[in-house]
Amino acid sequence: MDIMNLEKVFQSKIDDEIKIEPKDWMPDTYRKTLIRQISQHAHSEIVGMLPEGNWITRAPSLRRKVALLAKIQDEAGHGLYLYSAAETLGISREQLLEELHTGKAKYSSIFNYPALSWADMGSVGWLVDGAAIMNQVMLCRTSYGPYSRAMVRICKEESFHHRQGFEILLTLSQGTEAQKKMAQESINRWWKPALMMFGPPDDQSSNTEMSMKWKIKRETNDELRQRFVDVAVEQVKFLNMTLPDIHWNEERGHYDFGKLDWDHFWQVVKGNGPCNKQRLDARKKAHEDGAWVREAAMAYAEKEKLSLENQSKSA
Amino acid sequence: MEKEMPLWEVFIRSRQGLDHKHVGSLHATDAQMAIENARDVYTRRQEGVSIWVVESKYITASDPADSDQLFEPAKDKAYRHPTFYHLPEGIKHI
Amino acid sequence: MNLYHYIVRLADNSHILGHRLAEWCGHGPFLEQDMAMTNIALDLIGQARSLYNLAAEVQNEGKTEDDIAFLRYEYEYQNFLLVEQPNGDFANTIVRQYFFSAYQLPYYKTLYENLQNKNDHHLTELRGILEKAIKEINYHLRWSGEWMIRLGNGTEESHQRMVNAVQNLYKYTGELFIADETDDTSLQSGFGVLLPEVKKDFDKSLFYIMERSGLTIPENETMQTGGKQGVHSEYLGYILAEMQYMQRAYPNSKW
Numbered sequence: 001m002d003i004m005n006l007e008k009v010f011q012s013k014i015d016d017e018i019k020i021e022p023k024d025w026m027p028d029t030y031r032k033t034l035i036r037q038i039s040q041h042a043h044s045e046i047v048g049m050l051p052e053g054n055w056i057t058r059a060p061s062l063r064r065k066v067a068l069l070a071k072i073q074d075e076a077g078h079g080l081y082l083y084s085a086a087e088t089l090g091i092s093r094e095q096l097l098e099e100l101h102t103g104k105a106k107y108s109s110i111f112n113y114p115a116l117s118w119a120d121m122g123s124v125g126w127l128v129d130g131a132a133i134m135n136q137v138m139l140c141r142t143s144y145g146p147y148s149r150a151m152v153r154i155c156k157e158e159s160f161h162h163r164q165g166f167e168i169l170l171t172l173s174q175g176t177e178a179q180k181k182m183a184q185e186s187i188n189r190w191w192k193p194a195l196m197m198f199g200p201p202d203d204q205s206s207n208t209e210m211s212m213k214w215k216i217k218r219e220t221n222d223e224l225r226q227r228f229v230d231v232a233v234e235q236v237k238f239l240n241m242t243l244p245d246i247h248w249n250e251e252r253g254h255y256d257f258g259k260l261d262w263d264h265f266w267q268v269v270k271g272n273g274p275c276n277k278q279r280l281d282a283r284k285k286a287h288e289d290g291a292w293v294r295e296a297a298m299a300y301a302e303k304e305k306l307s308l309e310n311q312s313k314s315a
Numbered sequence: 316m317e318k319e320m321p322l323w324e325v326f327i328r329s330r331q332g333l334d335h336k337h338v339g340s341l342h343a344t345d346a347q348m349a350i351e352n353a354r355d356v357y358t359r360r361q362e363g364v365s366i367w368v369v370e371s372k373y374i375t376a377s378d379p380a381d382s383d384q385l386f387e388p389a390k391d392k393a394y395r396h397p398t399f400y401h402l403p404e405g406i407k408h409i
Numbered sequence: 410m411n412l413y414h415y416i417v418r419l420a421d422n423s424h425i426l427g428h429r430l431a432e433w434c435g436h437g438p439f440l441e442q443d444m445a446m447t448n449i450a451l452d453l454i455g456q457a458r459s460l461y462n463l464a465a466e467v468q469n470e471g472k473t474e475d476d477i478a479f480l481r482y483e484y485e486y487q488n489f490l491l492v493e494q495p496n497g498d499f500a501n502t503i504v505r506q507y508f509f510s511a512y513q514l515p516y517y518k519t520l521y522e523n524l525q526n527k528n529d530h531h532l533t534e535l536r537g538i539l540e541k542a543i544k545e546i547n548y549h550l551r552w553s554g555e556w557m558i559r560l561g562n563g564t565e566e567s568h569q570r571m572v573n574a575v576q577n578l579y580k581y582t583g584e585l586f587i588a589d590e591t592d593d594t595s596l597q598s599g600f601g602v603l604l605p606e607v608k609k610d611f612d613k614s615l616f617y618i619m620e621r622s623g624l625t626i627p628e629n630e631t632m633q634t635g636g637k638q639g640v641h642s643e644y645l646g647y648i649l650a651e652m653q654y655m656q657r658a659y660p661n662s663k664w
Contacts, residue, residue, distance in 0.1 A: 024379045049435035057648075060664040061475045062458050066451055070359075072434050073447040077356055080440045084340045087322065093342065096317045118664075119654055150339070157360070175475050176662050179434035254584070282436070290438025291317060292570070293499045296563025298318055301344035303562065320439075339442055344559075351552065354439040355448050 013131060014215050019145040020128060022088040030214055034144055035174055036090050036105075042082035043100045043107035045075045047279050051115035060118055067164050074157050088146045103286050104148060104268070108132075108263065110197050112273030119179075119186035121162045125165015127187070127194040130232065133158055135198070143215040172240040184241050191212040191243055195257060196265045198225040202261075229257050322371040323349040325356075327363035335367050343368075412531060412598075412662070414487070414591050417477065420460035421488035423542075424478060426509060427453030428648060429496055438499050441450075445552060449506070453544040459538045467531050474662075479656040483646055484639035492582035493636070493645045500560055500570035504578050507553040507618065512585045514546045515610035516602055523600040531549045532600065553644070554618050561622025571624055583632025591637075 006025050011022065045194055048181040049072050056072070059065035083093045099105035110128055172183040180198050199205055199221040211217040213216060229246075233255050237298070245258030267273065320342040326335035339356050343349035349368040357363065377385060393399045402409065431451035433619040437443030446517030461474035468477075492509060496502045517539045524536040533587060560567040588596075619626055655664070 021379070022333070023376060025378070046435075053435035056434055057428060057651040060662075061480055062454060062461070063475075064664055066454050069431055069434060069447055069451055069454070073451075075445055076435070076440050076447070077359070078438075080341060080356060080444075081339055083440075084322075087340070092319055094317065118636070148578050151635070153339070164474065173664060174663075176660055179662055258365065279513050286436040288440070289436075289498070290423070292564070292566050293438035293560070294320060294444075296567030297344040297559050298320060298563075299567075300559045300563040301348075304345065338621075342439065343441065345553065348441075351445070355445045356441060359448070 014143050014213075017215075019148060020143055021145045029210070030216075031269055033145065033211060033216060035086055035091055037211075038082055038089075038147055039087040039091075039096045039099065040081045040106050040108075040135045042086060042096065043105055043109065044059070045082065046100075047107045047111045047283060049075045049079075050118075050279050050282055051275070052113055052121060054115055055118065055121055055266055058118070060119075061073035064121075064168070066282075071125070071161050071164060075162065077157070078150075078154045081153055082147075085144075085146040085150040097287060099307060101280070101287065103280070105273065106232065106269065108197060109268040110193055111279060112268050112276045113190070113193055114275050116189075117182050118188055119169065119182040120190070122165050122168030122188040123181065125161055125230070126169055126199065127165075127190050129161045129165055130157065130229055131197040132193045133162055134228050138218045141215075141218055169239055169241075173241060180241075183239070187236070187239075189243050192245075192258075192260055195229065196224055197262055198222075198228070198261075200262060200265070229255050229275065255301050262272070320344050323353075323368045324371050324374060325349075325353040326369075327357055328364075328365035328369040329363055331364060335365065338362075340371060346370075413464050414459050415595050416464040416535065417465060418591065419501065420457045420464060420478075421486050422492050422509070422513075423453040423460065423505055423647065424457035425486070425488045425491035425645070426505075427457060428652060429492065429494075430502070430506075433502065446502075449549055449552070451543075456538070456542045456545070457577040459541075460535075463531065463534055463538065466534075470500065471601070473654070479653050483641060483649055486645060486649070487639060487642065488641050488645075489581065489584055490633055490636040491585070492566060492588060493642060493648060494578060495579065495644060497574065497577070498570055499556075500567065500574040501559065501577060503553050503556045504571065504574040506549060506617075507557050508578060508582050510546055510550040510553055511611050511614040511618075512582070512607065514543070514550055514614075515607045517543050517546060519602045519607065520600065523602065527600060538598075550614070552578060554614075555623075557618050559623045561619075561624050572620065575619075575624055579627045580630050582611075583630075584634040584637055587637070589637055617619050619625055625630060 007027060010020070010024075010030075017019075020030075032095045048220050049198050051067060056065065056068055072168075081098055086096060087093060096105070098106070115124065124159060133155070136151055136155050136273050140148060140155055142148045143152065169187070172179040196258070199208075202208055203221045203222045205221055208217065208220055233243060233246055243257075247258075249256045268276070271277075321344070323342055323343055324340050325338050327338045328335045341349065341352050341356055343352045345369060349370075350366055353366045353368055358366070389395075427450045430446050430453065433446045434443065434450070437446055455476065458474050461477045464477055465472045465474060474516070489509075493507060494501075494505060521536055521539040521543060524532050524539070527533065527536070557571070561571045586604045588604050592601060592604065596603070615626060633642075
């Protein structure tokens with residue numbers, strides 16, 4: 001079959017909601033787009049462990065500590081599922097990590113913001129995970145099989161993250177004045193960065209159109225963002241707290257959420273956020289410090305294999 | 316770039332009586348480590364009672380280009396399915 | 410019999426080691442092992458929670474697991490020096506884990522046996538906690554033992570790091586087997602564990618794994634002691650500074 005026909009068959013599969021599997025023919029840009037998106041997603045999970053990880057040893061109760069640990073461990077798991085999905089496209093985990101460490105690959109900018117108070121564990125769970133879930137639920141239906149299966153698994157596990165975050169804030173909201181203050185300050189600080197997690201407005205997003213055609217993405221950035229806002233406005237009432245800059249728009253039938261600072265967003269993406277260097281350094285250090293461990297484990301496995309082979313030869 | 320640990324495919328039996336099902340993959344240096352990693356990665360929520368692992372390179376997959384000859388011929392053989400046969404209504408145990 | 414102190418000591422060991430292991434979360438040598446260490450941390454903190462709850466019940470002063478876990482002074486923590494030692498490199502963490510699990514397993518198993526047919530409901534409850542924990546510890550011992558072998562035999566570098574780790578940590582194993590008043594009274598109460606017996610099992614595991622790892626047990630080591638009496642290394646203060654921070658900064662709050 002020539003390329004034109006292959007492309008036609010490919011697009012008709014997509015149109016018929018037939019998943020694309022690793023060995024199927026796919027356009028090169030589809031493969032590249034997927035690798036970029038899946039690895040970016042995987043990196044976000046792994047880097048995302050860091051801001052919360054910094055509160056594990058300070059968690060205020062043992063119940064909170066085990067929940068937080070389990071949650072961050074899930075993020076490692078999610079990163080792992082996603083790296084595995086990317087590996088089906090012919091790129092190795094080592095290469096993917098290399099791209100992260102050299103700054104070639106991106107991850108969600110939200111993790112370049114600092115986690116400053118215990119309430120941030122609540123805001124990250126409620127707002128950051130909440131925003132991520134909107135995207136993730138959509139991605140369960142994405143056209144690439146291994147990605148879609150990884151996302152189904154992730155979504156199942158993710159729902160507890162969202163709930164534990166809200167519960168942290170709820171408990172604070174019913175606590176002392178100092179706790180309430182901590183919660184509101186945290187919500188104020190995370191709200192707009194969370195909204196920017198959906199990516200730039202549709203008219204400025206370079207990747208949206210093709211990703212929609214190939215059903216890698218199934219809803220636009222703006223659609224998802226608005227849905228998130230409308231849901232969060234209802235939820236914040238249970239906390240007796242407020243979201244900054246929210247106004248009901250009768251005409252649109254949705255809440256307006258004010259102006260988002262996209263210049264700042266792009267600054268953070270480019271590496272100039274409050275914690276970019278810190279996060280990347282931490283990841284690089286973990287990888288470098290672990291090199292001798294991986295090397296030793298490989299060397300031992302090879303020695304064992306060899307001695308087994310020799311045993312069977314002499315037997 | 317360092318030498319990478321082999322990739323393993325993981326299969327889990329979710330409860331006794333069911334087949335092992337492919338759940339994903341992971342990296343490990345040997346089979347023992349692969350089993351334990353699978354336990355830590357894929358059974359954190361009691362998803363399984365038994366684990367199989369196999370190094371990914373030992374799996375041979377059919378070629379999607381061969382799908383026509385491999386799978387199409389089965390399409391028109393409806394007589395392999397019970398619904399192909401017409402029986403009087405009300406007949407039992409058949 | 411001071412059952413409260415007896416249980417709190419068990420809890421403190423699991424708690425502090427769990428705390429240390431949790432520091433690895435997000436920084437492990439590769440993702441799969443990052444998750445493995447967190448699983449062990451969760452097991453240990455889980456053990457600590459059950460034990461602190463039981464201790465609170467025994468004490469009967471209306472305290473919670475968190476009151477006991479977080480709100481004591483440094484000298485009131487009775488954990489071994491071993492478990493508060495810093496993570497160091499992965500070799501250090503593995504050796505610390507192996508030493509502790511090789512002690513904890515025979516200790517818990519013997520205690521579990523000795524608690525059979527005790528009519529006291531606190532002791533029955535303790536036995537239930539041990540039953541669950543023993544399964545977990547079996548796995549911890551297996552996991553750390555396999556890594557001892559891998560790293561001991563892997564590369565020159567990994568071998569050297571293991572030698573250093575053993576050198577660092579072996580001196581903290583002595584106090585695991587030195588009986589104090591709490592140990593003695595538990596024996597008098599008819600369920601305590603004979604530490605020389607545990608030591609035999611510990612030595613057996615250690616001898617086996619060290620030989621397979623190509624490592625040697627240091628000889629004539631001067632043992633460091635004090636943890637069991639609340640005289641700790643400098644590290645515990647920093648652990649507590651972080652761990653207790655929220656509870657101290659926002660007293661009498663619900664979380």
